[in-house]
Amino acid sequence: MIDLSKFDSLVSLVSYFDTEERCKRVLKEQRWGKEVCCPICGSVHVYERGDGRFGCYDCNHTFSVTSGTIFENTKIPLRKWFMAMYLISSHKKGISSVQLSLDIKVTQKTAWFMLHKIRHLYGQTLEPLVGKVEMDEMYLGGKETNKDESKKVEGTQGRSTKTKTPIFGMVERDGEVKALTVPNTRQKTLMPIIKQYVYEHSEVFTDELSSYSKLVEHGYTHSIVRHHQKEYVVGDAYTNTIEGFWAQFRRMVYGIYHFVSKKYLQRYIDEEVYRWNTKEADAGVRFAYMFGMCTGTFDYGMVKRVA
Numbered sequence: 001m002i003d004l005s006k007f008d009s010l011v012s013l014v015s016y017f018d019t020e021e022r023c024k025r026v027l028k029e030q031r032w033g034k035e036v037c038c039p040i041c042g043s044v045h046v047y048e049r050g051d052g053r054f055g056c057y058d059c060n061h062t063f064s065v066t067s068g069t070i071f072e073n074t075k076i077p078l079r080k081w082f083m084a085m086y087l088i089s090s091h092k093k094g095i096s097s098v099q100l101s102l103d104i105k106v107t108q109k110t111a112w113f114m115l116h117k118i119r120h121l122y123g124q125t126l127e128p129l130v131g132k133v134e135m136d137e138m139y140l141g142g143k144e145t146n147k148d149e150s151k152k153v154e155g156t157q158g159r160s161t162k163t164k165t166p167i168f169g170m171v172e173r174d175g176e177v178k179a180l181t182v183p184n185t186r187q188k189t190l191m192p193i194i195k196q197y198v199y200e201h202s203e204v205f206t207d208e209l210s211s212y213s214k215l216v217e218h219g220y221t222h223s224i225v226r227h228h229q230k231e232y233v234v235g236d237a238y239t240n241t242i243e244g245f246w247a248q249f250r251r252m253v254y255g256i257y258h259f260v261s262k263k264y265l266q267r268y269i270d271e272e273v274y275r276w277n278t279k280e281a282d283a284g285v286r287f288a289y290m291f292g293m294c295t296g297t298f299d300y301g302m303v304k305r306v307a
C-alpha cells in the first residue's frame, strides 16, 4: 500500500496521481485493502464487474470505489479532489473558494462545494482532555463597528449573543484543542460540556467568568486568571494557549473567508481544530490524515504518534 505521507509537495502528488485510474486504484487500496467490502451491507462476498463497479452477492447492490465517500456523484475528477485536499491541508490559514478555483481550475461554485464537503469530514474526537487544561469563551459574529449606525443592535458589543455566537474552547497545554458553538456561556450550559470533555482532577485555568465557579465542586483544580486586574500571567495561571487558538481562528475567518454564516460556523471551527491538532505534522502527513478521513479509515491517534 502506498504511503500517502511521502508526498511532500503538490508537484510530487500531481505527478504520481497522473490518471483517474491511478486515483481509483489508490482509493480502493486505502479504503478496503485487499478485501473489497460492500458499503451497503458490509459483506465481503463481492465481485468486480467489467465496468469498474462492484456487485454484492449478498444484497445484490452495485457500488463503486467512491460510493459513500465525499467523491460520490460528483463530476469532479478525483485528481482535482486530491489536489484540493492537499492544498487545504497544507495551507495553514485555510484557503478561500476563489483561490482554490484558480489553483485547480474549477468554477468558484465548485470550489465552494468541494471545500464544504471536505470541511464536513473534520470531526472532533471524543477522547477527553487531561492534565493542564485552559478554557475560554469567544464571540463571533457581525462586526458591529462596520455596520450602519441605524443597523447597530443595542447591547451587542462584548458578550451579547444577539448577533454573535458564543464558542467555548478547551485546550490541553501542549496537546489537543476542542471547541464548539454553544447557545450561551451559562454554568448550566458549560458544566456538562466540561464534564464530558475534560477528565476529573485535571488542572483547569479560566478567566473570572462566574460560570466556572463550581469547577472545584466537580472535582477539578481551578486557577483563575483575572483579566480585569491586568493580571495576565501569574506563574502557571494563564490562558494564553486558548487565546492563541482564538487568534488563529479569527485570522482564518476574517483573513481567508471574510464571513462565515452561523449555520456553518461549527464546520469552520472543526477545520481550525483539525489544523491546530495536526500543526506539528508536515504537509504529506496531513494529506494522509485527510485521505483517511475521506475513506473513513482515519485514525486520530496517528496525529499524536507522528507529531
Ligand SMILES: [Zn+2]
Residues within 6 Å of the ligand: 038, 039, 040, 041, 042, 043, 056, 057, 058, 059, 060, 061
Ligand atoms: Zn451488500
